[in-house]
Amino acid sequence: MKLAQVRLLVADFPRCYRFYRDVLALKPQFEAEDGPYAKFTADGGAAGVALQDRAQMSQVLGELAVEPTGYRSLVVLRIDELDRYCEQITARGAVLVHGPSPMTDHMRVAHLKDPAGNLVELQEWLVQPG
Template sequence: MFNHVSAVVLFVQDFEKCLAFYRDTLGLPVAQLEPKFAAFKMHDQDFALLHVSNAAEMVTAEIDGPPARGVNPLMLCARVQDVDAAYETLKAKGVEFTQGPTSQYWGLRTIYFKDPESNIWEFAQPLTPEQQARFSADNPPA
């Protein structure tokens, strides 16, 4: 049916706050900016923010309000070249992390943080074969 997601569009309540976060804090270049819409061109995928009022009109469906307290609407995952450098850069810009740099058993080094509307982001880089072997030796199965 399909084998590639061509775009991710987040429906947001506070458009200006989210725009500032993605443009200024994360440093994504703006490809298109309209009153309640912003698109950021990424490597091979489009990423956009759309105010919920415009989203409801566009998809001709009622868009639910913000998620229940403690429930995150989704998680977005992105690959970076250096997780530790990304962590330090974003930490210096005031980003609060739910988890700092961590080597995971599935072969990635990750960090996790939330955007202004509680969407969770994972930034990850693959562990090298040497890092994976060292991780496995230090963390044997229970």
């Protein structure tokens, strides 16, 4: 078994699409700003984050119509130069809610929210994990 992606259910698909593409600078596999689905990859393309229009999935499952309250997901992106990346994304409109700051002796992090309220963690490993 292989993990294919982590998919976020979002109510404002175009806004979230532009956030992941334009602010975080992830690469969409194909242009689909109006949805209902898109998958993004970071440099190297190994893992992906996907967006799914919440209303469409609600029709498929017969539930999920209401926006959830509180955090239900955390997208984690590994960044080589956290401070520089945070400067770039804040210049493109991102608002950091925390950091950059140390999380452990081995890692620094920053946190922000996407337009749907999903929490995004940016990680910079100071020591390569084993």
